[in-house]
Amino acid sequence: FSYVSDHFGDSVHEHLYAIGNQQKTTSKSEGFVQVEFINPENKEESHLLYAERVLETISNLTKTNYQPNDICILTRTKKDGIALSTYLITNEIDVVSSETLLLDFSPLIHCLIAGLTVSLFPENEVAKVGLLTFLHDHFNIETAKHEFLKDCLTSRGDAFASKLETYGISIDITSISEKSLYQACEYMIHHFELNRVADAYLFAFMDLVLDFESRPEAGKLNFLEFWETKKASASVPANNQQNAVTVMTIHKSKGLEFPVVIYPYANTKLYAEQQAKAWFPIDDELFDEALINFNSEVENYGPHGEQLFIERRNTLELDNINLLYVTLTRAIEQLYVFSEVPSKLKLENPDDFNQLLIGYLSQQGLWNPDQMVYSFGSAENTANLPSEEKEKPVNQTMAPKYISSTPETHQLVVASTEASLWQTKAEVAINIGNLLHDTMERIRTKDDITMVIEKYREQKLYPEKTLERLERVLQKIVAHPEIEHLFSNQLEYDTIFNERDIVTSKQQLLRPDRLNFFDNQKVSITDYKTGTPNETHQRQVNLYAETLVGMGFEVLDKFLIYSNGDEISVNKI
Known part of the structure; x- marks a missing residue:
């Protein structure tokens, strides 16, 4: 890094590294560093060569005396880490990393997600292909995979279940939509026989499902939306005692040390940015600055552009060299660096890591274009160092058994947001009331009812009887003589506000269910409730009214709409 300090564009950064490298050395003479260059013909070959060299190094x-958990592989990007992990696992090298422990890495989880998706969206061919592909491999079906897919793909509903039955798979996909989220997953685990191959991924996923189902109004569709946002981070809790090679990104390695570090893909560009933007001053009556694309052209945008370009370049330079410093200082005993031979050498103005590495070797008089491997120290002496860390006991591990038991076998019914699972009339009424409240948020005029109900049908969220019942209640509301004018097709959409937050002068947050504005200064308030009238409901609506009056509006009407099963009542306050 004393060599690197000579190439900083900012004298402050140069001084920082020049002073920082004036450190005292220890008396230990052992240690080993190897820098190796590969010469791939294309990007695909480079991935293969990096993976092969990493595998050979680990082997x-x-x-020698090193255990797998003495070794850490550091990568610049998560994508490179996943690619290397996959290759190593394929070659029977145990790997532990936050990336490879992602639940989304497991075929079992893909099966459950595909099953939920197909149950809600029978027309989703992508999900169905994914599910069928897994089942073909999981059940070792003798029929050729393409024939199996062709035979089952066009079937729907009961016909799909019958097709699977012919291949020894007994499950009713359509019934999954009528079960709670957790019960649906258990149902698939049982009938797809996932319990016999259950692993840590499945245990962790079911914990995630159970946690999600404890949330209000947590259904299968909401879970699928939640999964799309969570799958990039949801992972199996790591076991630090596992004797496996660690793979992590450089950023996550800060503050950590390992006996051996392997650093492939050492070719990061010093000045590269993804979709770089910058604020640039402009001469405009409304705006002082504009957000522009940042590239080399900025240097030509006058004195300010030149200064901005230089400062940005120096910052990127420092950030990336700091990253290189972190990487190369994680190793305690041995360090292996793998880079690529650049197409053109830029020893005076290096702009990536491999240029810096070659520049250092040139400064030391070692660089030879025909030589790909450069070693410093003795790997054998370092590996044979006496170390308590290398004499680690072998831990015996046991995989827990996944006990799959459907609630029906214990005469249990799991409550869900789907009305078909609620048994008593009172419970059904409550569920219909909650569903009604959520649905009214989507309805501004009476014409919206048909569209919303059809959307529910497409999503397969609720049984047909529930939707028919819901539609009847909705029609009663919009046709009620006291409030039908509030749902008229003649109203403008931008005069109707459903579930809109209001902040009072006392910083209290209020959310009326529905506000109809007339002539910009007049408003009608509507709130939906389940069960019987209550004084607290009136106080709540009156608070809405007081707040709106304080904001300068005239309140025309205040309505409370109560639902109780199929019946509704309208109370004007």
Whole structure:
């Protein structure tokens, strides 16, 4: 890094590294560093060569005194880490990393997600292909995969279940939509026989499902939307005692050390940015600055552009060299660096890591274009160092058994947001009331009812009887003589506000169910409730009215609409 400090564009950064490298060394003479260059013909070959060299290095290390958990592979991007992890796992190298422990990495989880998706959206061919592909491999079906897919793909509903039955898979996909989220997953685990191959991914996923189902109004569709946002981070809790190679990104390695570090893909560009933007001053009556694309052209935008370009370049330079410093200082005993031979050498103005590496070797008089491997120290002496860390006991691990038991076998029914699972009339009425409240948020005029109900049908969220019942209640509301004018097709959409937050002068947050504005200064308030009238409901609506009056509006009407099963009542306050 003393060599690197000479190439900083900012004298402050140069001084920082020049002073920082004036450190005292320890008396230990052992240690080993190897820098190796590969010469791929294209990007695909580079991935393969990096993976092969990493695998060979790990194999050689484990033949000495090093254990797999002494070794850490550092990558610049998560994508590179996943690619290397997949290759190593395929070649029977145990790997532990936050990326490979992602639940989305598991075929079992893909099966459950695909099953939920197909149950809600029978026309989703992508999900159905994914589900059928897994089942073909999981059940070792003798029929060729393409024939199996062709035979089952066009079937729907009961016909789909019958097709699967012919291949020894007994499950009713359509019934999944009538079960709670957790019960639906258990149902698939049982009938797809996932319990016999259950692993840590399945345990962690079911914990996630159970946690999600404890949330209000948590259904299968909401879970699928939640999963799309969570799958990039939801993972199996890591076991630090596992004897496996660690793979992590450089950023996550800060503050950590490992006996052996392997650093592939050492070719990061010093000045590269993804979709770079910058604020640039402009001469405009309304705005002082504009957000522009940041590239080399900015240097030509006058004195300010030139200064902005230089400062940005120096910052990127420092950030990336700091990243290189972190990487190369994680190793305690051995360090392996793998980079690529650049197409053109830029020793005076290096702009990526491999140029810096070659520049250092040139400064030391070591660089030879025909030589790909450069070693410093003795790998054998370092590997044979006496170390308590290398004499680790072998831990015996046991995989827990996944006990799959459907609630029906214990005469249990799991409550869900789907009305078909609620048994008593009172419970059904409550569920219809909650569903009604959520649905009214989507309705501004009476013409919206048909569209919303059809959307529910497409999503397969609720049984047909529930939707028919819901539609009857909705029609009663919009046709009620006291409030039908509030749902008229003649109203403008921008005069109707459903579930809109209001902040009072006392910083209290209020949310009326519905506000109809007339002539910009007049408003009608509507709130939906389940059950019987209550004084607290009136106080709540009156608070809405007081707040709106304080904001300068005239309140025309205040309505409370109560639902109780199929019946509604309208109370004007």
